[in-house]
Amino acid sequence: MDIVKLTLTKVPELYLEAENITPDHFAGKTAQQIGELHVHLGNTTAKISDYFTVEGKGGATAADTKIIISGPTDKVKYIGMKMTAGEIEVQGNTDMYTAAWMAGGKIHVKGNVDSFCAIGMTGGEFIVDGNAKNYLAASYRGDWRGMQGGKVIVKGNAGSDTATFMNGGTIDIGGNVDVHLGTHAEGGKIIVRGNAKGRVGGQMVKGDIFVLGQVERMMPTYILKGEEEVELDGKKQMFHVWIGDMGERHGKRKGEIIYGKIYVPSGKAEAAAPAARAERKKKLTDKQLEQVKEAFKGQEPTVQQVRTYIYDTFDIDMKPMQVSRLIDGLKR
């Protein structure tokens, strides 16, 4: 396997759209030729070599090509878009649409990724050591074809709207996920090893969601079907199984109606809702209040800005009304 090393030499002023960074485009090319491929910045077009140093060369085919990317790549979008084979390894963070419509091969991001990563993915493996933002493995805006195959592993947390319109493949999240998990899903398997914030499986037609921590609040359109022994991670475990979404259409197989299923480990399900509610009531400490004050000093932040800041910084989900009062309090 031939290796191409890309090193970002400067932080781009605008976001860099780099859909050409894939083994498919690099295969059969020299470092010089790779450097000539285009990238977009706003309404301008530049070359890969304007921003990256390129070492090595592409392999004979995409499958024989590995790309190692280093440098401050936080503002680089579309890495690995539509790739079909080969490997990409990113040392740092990447921006939106990493691994979008990926069909094969492997992408490993050692830092965090932004939103819309692995959307419409049909095959291959996408591994993130850090966190992923919203719409991970979902469908493109308006589309009904979310993740359809392959595997996504995020070791940290994932944001909201993960796996919207998923209909195949596997997603494994090491940490927590925000609201709207597996909305409209029609297949596939999702494992969340931490907590899910709620609105899990809304309008889900088919598919399996495992939440090994707690589901903050189960949708009212899900019914607790009972306990079931299911194999996960190679061992058999007892789960409470919820079926739904009862407000959605469902197909039949051998006379039996197929539902979407949410699995929560036995013993945790009962505790789930009250625990989460207790967390919601949490107030900020005086020290935290000071910190909020400092963060928005001299600004007029919106409720949503402050609420997001509190959630991201202290992991406390305050109601908008609470935040609004808090802002009033800080002004006085």
Next chain:
Amino acid sequence: MSEYIIKNGKVYDPKTGLKGDVADVCIKDGKIADKVSNKAKVIDAKGKTVMAGAVEVHAHVAGPKVNEGRNYRPEDKLFTYKPTGKNTRMSGGFSIPTTFKTGYEYARMGYTTVMEAAMPPLYARHVHEEIKDTPIIDEGAFPVFGNNWFVFEYLKNNEMDNVCAYISWLLKTTKGYAIKIVNPGGSEAWGWGENCTTVNDPVPYFDITPAEIVKGLLTANEKMGLPHSIHIHSNNLGNPGNYTTTLDTLKIAEGVKPNNKFGREQVLHHTHVQFHSYKGDSWANFESGAKEIADYFNKNKNMTMDLGCVTLDETTTMTADGPFEHHLTSLNHLKWANVDVELETSSGIVPYVYDPNIKVCAIQWAIGLELGLLAKDPMRTFITTDHPNAGPFTRYPRIMKWLMSDKSRQAMLKGFKNSDKVIAATNLASIDRELTLYEIAQMTRAGPAKSLGLYDTFGGLAPGMDADVVVYDLNEDKIKDAEEIEKAFSAADYVFKSGTLVVENGEVINNGNKRTLWVDAKVPMNEQVERDVQMKFLKFYSMNLNNYEVSNHYVPNPYVIEVDSN
């Protein structure tokens, strides 16, 4: 104004009877001329095809449902955008392109006149705003009449003068071109949770049948002598076994003679006939009824049709047939938009993937082409896709290829996953007719222009006609591979619109001088209709009458066809 002479091309023009004869075409002052001075710019068309600009008889290219399609299908735009060019604005979209792309793509294919097929009167302003923003091509729009409360009530009371006065008023108020009928009565019945699937199903409350609506509007159309005939999408679209409903609808026109001063010979145009030519009684035994429809059509010369060919693409269905779109979303489970247009019509939108591996889709594909090949008179048979319902209009060159090449059709038939079943359910495998370029010119130029009552101006190359002229890089005597046909028709070498060179080597070089066609049918003043309009606006419409009219500034460059309908 500049003069041009297009020299030595193989000219296909039903108007002058040229069937590929080598001839020169002269352009002077925006019109076709007998001769030009020696200052005329010379275009060498040796070994190339020369035709008049094509005329689109039925497409959904402007207005609220098209735009709602754009709004709710961002995925249709994905990876399709072209940045601003030297003469073009940014444009994109596939099945529901932006207005700019609509103009550019029609022009690149050599289409110079286009009819928007369904204008809801209440949103006519929106339709005209989009028409105004669609460059190059001349356009008109057909307001829908088939589910209109005024029409129902006047027809029910046998008040033909009032029907005519109302039609005249609405054409003028909406700057409309012709009488469009969509699922007569059925879209109104949908407001009551019902539908009309035969011509005899009464509309709830109004107690009028589709047959009465069609007959009434047809009579009014001929009484008024409008340039186009009634333009109908009949009941029961898209359902297995619906060909009998289609025949029942066509029979309403039997024996009626056209009355107009525009050279139009038909009294009824049936649109997207492919969707109306289905046999069988379920999707399991679904099969082609193209032969039955074509046989009837061949015998009855007072009607025209367009095909509505399925192109096997992912597209967006949109129609004023509200109940049909609801039916469709329950079949494919994709997103659905729906609206009730007050006293006038309804509308729905659902994305659709015509997958060649699905038997029904492949049969639909075959039916569209069968109709084109079994119909004996190309002057009465027009190529459409009911854009974007059966596929985008940008696929016309591909349909021309299929109609012209038996080999390309057979290759498609053999390639289907359910090849044997598709062949068994259709007649296409046994039809070896290959259309000629002359017949294509009839189906896309002369025929549609004549049916619209515009054959003195558009669709031909006789001196005095508008200089809409196209040169394609195609030589009928030397076609080796059918792909050449699709390639040539996709991007013309030269396109002139009203004497202005707008496309050169497949690229848009000029945005032309776009006009909006509408019909001003003059009838005697009718106080009852005036009073009824005011009353309906007071009592029922959510809009004030003053905000309803498409005032002149919406139509900055009008092309008005005046009719004395007294």
